[in-house]
Amino acid sequence: MEYISTRNSSKIFNFKEVFIKGLAEDGGLFIPKRLNKYTKAEIDSFKKLSYQDLAKKIICPFIGDFMSENDLSKIIDKSYSVFREKNVVKLVKVGDRSVLELFHGPTLAFKDVAMQLLGNFYEYYLNNENEKINIVVATSGDTGAAAIDAIKGKKNVNIFVLHPHNRVSPVQRKLMTIGKDANVFNIAIEGNFDDCQNLVKLMFADKIFSNEIKMSGVNSINWARIIAQSVYYFYSYYLVEGDKRPINFSVPTGNFGDIYAGYLAKKMGLPIDKLIVATNQNDILHRAISNGNYEVEKVTETISPSMDIQIASNFERLIYDLTDENDEKTIIAMQDIKEKGDYKIDQKKLDKIKLNFLSSRMSEEEVLKTIKSVYEKFDIVLDPHSAIGYGAFDKVNLSGNNIVLATAHPCKFPEAIKNSINLKADLPDELMFIMDEKEKYDIIDNNVDKVKQHIKERI
Numbered sequence: 227m228e229y230i231s232t233r234n235s236s237k238i239f240n241f242k243e244v245f246i247k248g249l250a251e252d253g254g255l256f257i258p259k260r261l262n263k264y265t266k267a268e269i270d271s272f273k274k275l276s277y278q279d280l281a282k283k284i285i286c287p288f289i290g291d292f293m294s295e296n297d298l299s300k301i302i303d304k305s306y307s308v309f310r311e312k313n314v315v316k317l318v319k320v321g322d323r324s325v326l327e328l329f330h331g332p333t334l335a336f337k338d339v340a341m342q343l344l345g346n347f348y349e350y351y352l353n354n355e356n357e358k359i360n361i362v363v364a365t366s367g368d369t370g371a372a373a374i375d376a377i378k379g380k381k382n383v384n385i386f387v388l389h390p391h392n393r394v395s396p397v398q399r400k401l402m403t404i405g406k407d408a409n410v411f412n413i414a415i416e417g418n419f420d421d422c423q424n425l426v427k428l429m430f431a432d433k434i435f436s437n438e439i440k441m442s443g444v445n446s447i448n449w450a451r452i453i454a455q456s457v458y459y460f461y462s463y464y465l466v467e468g469d470k471r472p473i474n475f476s477v478p479t480g481n482f483g484d485i486y487a488g489y490l491a492k493k494m495g496l497p498i499d500k501l502i503v504a505t506n507q508n509d510i511l512h513r514a515i516s517n518g519n520y521e522v523e524k525v526t527e528t529i530s531p532s533m534d535i536q537i538a539s540n541f542e543r544l545i546y547d548l549t550d551e552n553d554e555k556t557i558i559a560m561q562d563i564k565e566k567g568d569y570k571i572d573q574k575k576l577d578k579i580k581l582n583f584l585s586s587r588m589s590e591e592e593v594l595k596t597i598k599s600v601y602e603k604f605d606i607v608l609d610p611h612s613a614i615g616y617g618a619f620d621k622v623n624l625s626g627n628n629i630v631l632a633t634a635h636p637c638k639f640p641e642a643i644k645n646s647i648n649l650k651a652d653l654p655d656e657l658m659f660i661m662d663e664k665e666k667y668d669i670i671d672n673n674v675d676k677v678k679q680h681i682k683e684r685i
């Protein structure tokens with residue numbers, strides 16, 4: 227498969243470049259030049275596959291000659307062997323909708339599904355290329371833990387994770403900071419998540435620095451993550467398709483990565499009707515989709531911190547589609563967002579968005595209420611992110627087969643659970659030990675030179 231950047235549709239890249247670079251040098255995001263659409267018969271033929279075998283089918287065409295089918299097969303089996311569920315994910319009926327639990331990986335959030343695979347892709351790449359790289363990643367809590375678990379102890383790769391100091395939950399922080407592996411470095415930045423993301427962007431943009439340390443990224447714009455995430459849309463489709471009603475997904479959304487993976491699945495031919503962009507009170511995407519104003523506001527802290535984001539990086543991929551795949555128009559839109567903090571989506575584009583997407587927003591109070599009512603009615607504890615996805619179906623009135631992506635285990639956000647239903651959300655038994663472990667991280671100012679210096683001293 228050939229790839230291009232959303233900001234330059236004439237230069238061609240292969241999967242290896244797309245995976246290792248993460249972001250294109252022109253600042254754009256990588257996307258396939260052409261996407262093959264499966265026929266209905268092909269889609270049906272995947273029905274009986276295990277999660278792992280389905281992943282092999284879906285991912286294989288995207289990676290080209292990066293590795294052989296046999297190596298990919300081994301890597302997928304290995305990546306998903308660390309999950310607590312044999313089938314990786316689990317679909318549970320909760321009232322009139324289904325909840326797709328994506329949090330059975332080592333760090334209790336959906337990000338493990340893609341990240342475990344990426345970790346093994348890196349290992350494979352580094353064994354063959356004989357180089358040493360440094361991964362630098364910003365996290366609002368979950369990406370960091372998932373990336374660390376995937377990279378820890380691997381040869382020829384270090385990982386530096388920047389999280390916003392005092393703005394992640396203690397369990398989220400523990401899952402990042404208790405490891406003893408010499409290739410893992412945690413940095414708490416005196417700032418918020420957008421500051422962390424901005425520091426990583428600045429370091430990538432400094433070509434001298436990023437080349438010197440052989441910097442690589444695993445944030446949610448990495449195409450390899452998107453393709454790995456599209457697999458569970460297919461998998462859950464086969465679990466519910468029997469009753470023939472239209473299938474809709476509600477996706478707790480921050481950086482627009484997970485929901486973009488659903489959109490990708492739809493573009494590949496999976497008969498999804500609507501994808502709901504479920505946001506918390508940081509609702510830039512809800513405002514953009516409901517009235518065309520992609521207008522950047524200040525981030526506020528919520529009890530769903532992994533969605534406390536104002537600039538949704540992956541949205542650029544959708545903008546590219548909305549401009550009829552026009553790289554120049556995409557550049558202009560992205561300039562408006564960067565310089566004016568404002569991008570107007572015209573009616574024609576909004577109509578196009580509405581063929582695939584709906585959106586919703588939930589206040590803090592509504593999130594707590596949703597956790598409470600789901601618990602009281604169904605005896606199921608949703609984490610705040612998943613509750614936002616669940617409640618979205620009450621706001622948008624879609625009949626059909628409605629699937630909510632449950633993106634994190636409730637024990638990652640014990641305070642919210644306690645405030646809502648006065649219950650202690652326990653860790654799974656296998657992870658109980660983490661609360662007693664000693665943590666290791668450095669606190670650094672929101673200053674790119676200081677962070678660069680810190681990294682250089684450690685590689």
Ligand SMILES: *Cc1c(COP(=O)(O)O)cnc(C)c1O
Nearest residue numbers: 368480481482483484532633634
């Ligand atoms: C990362 C994350 C999200 C948001 O996913 P995006 O791909 O950034 O839209 C939602 N919920 C949880 C628990 C997360 O960790």
